[in-house]
Structure formats: structure tokens, C-alpha cells
Amino acid sequence: MDPFGRHIDYLRVSVTDRCNERCLYCMPKGYKGWAGHSDHLTADEIVRIIDQSTTLGFRKFRLTGGEPLVRKDIVEIARRVWELPGVQTLGISTNGVLLKDLAVPLKQAGVRSVNISLDALDADIYRKLTGGRLDAALDGIGAAKAAGFEVVKLNCVLLRGVNDDQIPALVKFGAALGMPVRFIELMPLAPGGPVDERHFMSITEAMARLAEHGPLEPAHDKPHGHGPARYYKFRGAHVGFIGSITCADFCKDCNKLRLTADGKLRPCLGRHGEIDLMPALRGEGASVTDALHEAIANKPENHAFADDFQVNRPMTAIGG
Ligand code: SAM
Ligand code: SF4
Secondary structure: OOOOOOOEEEEEEEOOOOOOOOOOOOOOOOOOOOOOHHHOHHHHHHHHHHHHOOOOOEEEEEEEEEOHHHOOHHHHHHHHHOOOOOOOOOEEEEEOEEEEEEEEEEEHHHEEEEEEOOOOOOHHHHHHHHHHHHHHHHHHHHHHHOOOOEEEEEEEEOOOOOOOOHHHHHHHHHHHHHHOEEEEOOOOOOOOOOOOOOOOHHHHHHHHHHHHOOOOOEOOOOOOOOOOOOOEOOOEEEEEEOOOOOOOOOOOOOOEEEEEOOOOOOOOOOOOOEEEEEEHHHOOOOOHHHHHHHHHHHOOOOOOOOOOOOOOHHHHHOOO
16 A cells, blocks of 8 residues: 555556657657666566565556567567466557567467557558558557457547547547547656647547547446546447546556666656666665565655646656
């Protein structure tokens, strides 16, 4: 339990800060602050941290980045994590671009759920937003469907004037594949980039936009696990809305810690505090479990995005 009575059992592990796309909301233009490869946690270190965390009751794990699939040993990492006795669920977050060839190996390695970023179905908008190719992402989504993961969700960051006309098409696309789409409010995590508060669109407005195309009704169950999304039903499909900025109780049920690719535990995405695990990994000072205890004890009640939060490293370097 953290100081606010939340049971922390979810660790999101960034395996790299590098990426093969350049999303406007995630990576500031010209960003060059990559950690050196030697600063990235090794597969052994990642497995050791996760193993230690299970002794504290962590059960749910997600591999992320940056783009986790650019890491050459990602399948090995997934397999070794899944083989750990305390691991109950293992997910991965990806832009999908490299999933065409990796979906089956990841499924065989033990990955249960895949979250895939898909911000537009229009190739020009997709390229403008991510710098990447829509067809590659769509191939990856098709491969995830064919591989038979338990859950595949699609994530779209809402950007006024950029992709807000894509909402109904994305919902229809996800529904046809049996993949819920989740719309996410823009968080201020790419300082100095071309995307700023003028592009912000609330989930309330996104819901209203979708409701112009048919009835949108609350889904009373929690259909897709214990996550931050509120789910609605639209023409038989589930649609999620993640109100990171506008939902007053957004942090109330937060159950996670983040681990950055350079070995820092981050109790909250929207607060600067970090606890360095490197000394523990090298056998200097406190143990890994002590550091995890400290991170849980220092988990703040809520994020500070509303308090003129000045990000100290962009999303790609924290881990999504
Ligand atoms: N590369 C993978 C991907 O794109 O899914 C995993 C890492 S990415 C940082 C994880 C998630 O964070 C993605 O769904 C992405 O859209 C979201 N994200 C990144 N920057 C964000 C921002 N400024 N506000 C809201 N969500 C953001
Ligand atoms: Fe890369 Fe994912 Fe960030 Fe886009 S959101 S730049 S794909 S890490």
C-alpha cells in the first residue's frame, strides 16, 4: 500500500528511450538526449528488478519505451519475464511498426496484451504526427490480430486540429477488429515541440464529437482490466477515454510505478521525483527491494500537470 491506500502492483518498464517514430507529442523536435546504450538496463538487470518486485506483490508488468521493439533482445526479455513465478500478466506497448515480424515471437514468449498507438487512419495525418508510415503500423495491427493475443487495444492521443476528425473512423476500425480504441488527453510531456496547449482536446469534447455519430453509453463493467480508461459502448464496441488532465479523480486508483530505461524508479509521470536503482544493482547501498519500498512510500497523491508542470525529460525518456 502507498501512503494513500492504493495497492501498487503494476510496473511499467521502459526498455529503451529510443524510437523509430517521432511523435509530435512525445519527442521534442531535434531531441538528441538519448541515453547511451551502456546506460540502458541490461536484460539481466530488467529481469532481476522484476523478480525482486514480485516479492513485494507486483504482479502486472508492461514493457514499453521509447519503442520497445527496436530493442534487439525484446523477445528474450519478454520470455524471461514471463517465466518468473510471480508474474501474472505481461503486456507491451508499441507503435506497431515492427510488430509484423514480432507478433508471433512475442505471443510465444508469453506476452498477453498489446497496446498499439494509432493516432490516425489517414496516411498523411499519420505521417505528420508520427513521422512514420501508416501501412507499416496497420500491418503490425493485422499481425497482432492474427497472433491471437488475449487483448489488443489501440491508443490515440487527441490533438485538436490535427487528428480530431479521425475519432469516428478509428472507432469503426477498432470495432471491426474487436480492438477497443482509447482516446487519451494530451499531457505536457514534449517541451518546446510543435504541440502545445492549443492542441489540447478534452475527453468530454471527444465524446461529444463521437456522440454526433450515434449513441454513446457508459459501459458499467470494467471490460478491459484495471486501467485509467473509462469505457463506453458505441454501436456494440467498447471505446475508452483517458482523462489524464481533466478527470479530477484520475490518480485515485493509480496502481503503478515506472522504471526508466536508465534505471530510475518513477512514482508518478507528472512529478519529477525519481529513485536511482543503479547503486542497488551494482551492490552499492540499498537493495532493489528497499528502493521499490522507497518509491511506493514516495508515490504522490496526484500528478502536477495542472500546476504549470515543467517536464524535465520528455515522454520518450520517461517511458509511456
Ligand atoms: N512507442 C510505444 C507507443 O507509441 O505506444 C510505447 C511508448 S509511448 C511513450 C506510450 C504511450 O504514451 C502511447 O500510447 C503514446 O501515445 C502515449 N503518449 C506519448 N506522449 C504522450 C503525451 N504527451 N500525452 C499523452 N500520451 C502520450
Ligand atoms: Fe515513439 Fe511511442 Fe513516443 Fe511515438 S509515442 S515517439 S512511437 S515512443
